[in-house]
Amino acid sequence: MEKERTLMLNTPYYYVDETLLIQNLEILKSVKDQTGCKILLAQKAFSMFSMYPLISQYLDGSAASSLYEVKLGHEKFGGETHIFSPAFSEREFDEILQNCDHLIFNTPAQWKKFGQRALKANKMCGLRINPEFSTQNPEHAIYDPASEGSRLGTTLSVLTEALPDLNGLSGLHFHTLCEQNSDDLAKTLAVIEEKFGALLFEMKWLNFGGGHHITREDYDLALLISEIKRMREKYDLEIYLEPGEAVVLNTGFLVSEVVDFVENAGVINAILDTSAATHMPDVIEMPYRPMVIGSHEAGVCQYTYRMGGPSCLSGDVIGDYSFSTPLKVGDQLIFTDMAHYSMVKNNTFNGIGLPSIAIKQQNGEMKLIKTFGYDDFKMRLS
C-alpha cells in the first residue's frame, strides 16, 4: 500500500529526507556538546513543522522574526522560543509576549517602549547590535545586515547615547553572516569585542545569529567551537546560535515534471510544472542556479535545455542544463537543496498551485504530508 502511494505522488512536490536531516542535526548537536552553547532553529528559513518533533530532539528551541513564526515555534517546537523583530508593533505585542521567552529589540527606542512590560512578564530581553563590519560580498547587500545604512541592529554610536537606559537587558544579539564560514565569524567577533566588549561583561547571553554554514562540507567546525568557548569563558556568557539554512542544508528536494518544449533561436526551453517565481524565488532573488540530479552545465553534454516555469513571466527561468540523453515530456527532474527558503517563500502568482510536501522517512518510504489546491489560492484573495 505504502509503495503504491509513493508512486502516486503528483509533481510538483518537495520532500525532505529524514536521514540527511539527522546527519545535519548530529553535527549541530556535536557543536552543542563540545561547547555548551544552545542552538535554535531560525524558522524564517524552514517552517515545515511536521519536522519539528525530530529537530527538537537535537536543538534547544526556535527563533522567530514575527508573531506568526513565534506562535508556530511555541505551539509546535517547544523548548526556548526567541523572537527578534525590526520593530514590534503595539497591536501584536501582548500576543508575542504570550508566545516567547526571549525578546530581542532592534533599537533602544523599542526597548524603552516595550522593555518594562517584557520584564514584568519574566521575559529575557536583548538588544540587536550592528557591528558595522561586513564580511560579505558587496554585491550581496540584500543579504547583508551590516551594509552601510542598514536598518538592522543598533550601532555603537546610537547605543552609546542610550547607554543609561539599557539597564535590564540581559543579552546582545548580532546577525551579519549569510552562508559563511567560521573565519568570517571570528573576524566579526573581534570587531564586536573591540566595540561592545565592555558591555558584554555585563550580559548573561550573546546570540551569534544565523548565516553559519555549519553543515557544509568545508566548514571549519574547530574554529567555530574554539570561538564559542572563548566568548563563553571570557565574558561568562551563554552563547546562542540560530542557524536556519545550516539545519536543513542539502536535505530537501523539489520533484517536477517536463510538460513541453519550446524552441526559439536555437534555445530549447523545457517547460516544467514547477516555477522559479513561485516555488524557488531565491533562484531569481539571490540569484543562483539550483542543481538538478543527473544534469551538467549547459553545453557539457549533448542535449542542453533552458528550464522554465509555467508562469507568464518571461524571467521565470531556473537555468540552463545539459543531459547525455534527450529529455522527453513526462520526465521527472529533481532539484536539490530545496528545503530552506523555499516552502516559506512560496506564492501563488499566476494562479500556480503550491507543491505538495512529503517526507522521505528513515526506512526509505515516502510519506505525503500535505497537498494544496484551488482554495489555497483563493483564500488569500477576495
Ligand SMILES: *Cc1c(COP(=O)(O)O)cnc(C)c1O
Ligand atoms: C535570517 C536570520 C537567521 C537565519 O539565517 P540563515 O542564513 O538561514 O542561517 C537567523 N537570525 C536572524 C536574525 C535572521 O534574520
